[in-house]
Amino acid sequence: MRLAVIGHGTIARYAMERLKERGHRIVALVLRPERIAETRACGPDGPVLVSSAGDLPDGIDHVIDCAGHAGLAAHGPAVLAAGHDLTTVSAGALADPALHDALAGAAQAGGARLCIASGAVGALDCLRAARVGGLRAVRYVGRKPPRGWIGSPAEHMLDLDGMHGPALTHFTGTARQAALVYPKNANVAAAVALSGLGFDATEVALVADPQVSRNVHEIHVEGEFGTFEFRIEGTALPDNPRSSALAAMSVVSALERHDAPIVF
Template structure:
């Protein structure tokens, strides 16, 4: 399998390093900046245009965010190249989701959604088979984690002295209003009962130092409660370490003879 990456940021660099350590490449990295069509000392080709992607790439991995998925996703899938993405929140846009789905069908390819910064999605997807009555996602971050988001319109983040909810609504609303914080809510929605039925609550909490993600679900299977305290990548405090790890795990599953 020949693998290409989209994005040279913190997540992209982590994934590239882990792939190299496993002898899996990558063959090429598509970025928005840097030298054009330059091969680095590591032998990896850096590209500025998707059209220059070398022949033989069978899997692309999007580590660059919503805009990159919207710009390149359909063209990759139409070329018959499978695509793994961590930018699940972008699919809250029904038009983009339909465009990617149609492109995958035309190209005979598949778009794989990495689990990102959350877990328990396998249990949630299994529970969906029997019927889910409700799914709620709660995202809790220290106030600084919500800087630059619509939370600033409702809360004085600099002076907050107790936990405060700044958003309650559907996963689709959360993904559209908080695009930089939407991927976890989107992952929960995809695994469970969809963007419109999944309820989301976002909290700024000065009493926490990590990003905390919770899933609560009820259905024919019983009840589920899951919580994870996530740490960021050392190179970028805004990027989830587990999100980067989930991309590597998704690639490993594609390459392994036995997988889960």
């Protein structure tokens, strides 16, 4: 496939390398104007660098967004309206009703589809199946080492550098509230919400826990099917301790499922 990628951060670079290994071609990058100059400084070879979806070259088969909520908001509607299918890891951005409607409208207008990669969590296929029979409760708990919350609102509530005692919950609320207040930390909560009861009925707790060394994601579900609990302890990408390795892998997986003749 001929691919375009929005962003050039850790997750984007990982996904690009894995996709190239699988025979796909990265033909364009969509970057902020100041990032274009920096990226060009890394060498003249490689994909075309553009600052807007309107400047993408012809013949793009699929666009991948790895630029966070801001990147999806800035470029997603134009990409979809131009008829390009788009995969994103920024599930949390859809908590904004205006952006959700803009993306949906653009996809319909362009005859394209927006695919949400599963990101740093699993069991979403089970959750989607359980939704068919009826769900009573879905709760997501995100647990990180204290320093994993640096740069989020948690650092205004807790002494993240000095925490050595018990785990402390610094947020409880809905998935919509979590995604809007913690835009860099709540994509998993949003993916759980989109797969289950929705943003306003999914319960979320975010925890700073000195006893864990990895990011821990837990899903607790009750419904007509029965109950299930899922827990994953995720490792980070080597180049960035804040970027989930599984989130980057899910981008590649989502693209390959989208293009596969048999999907499971």
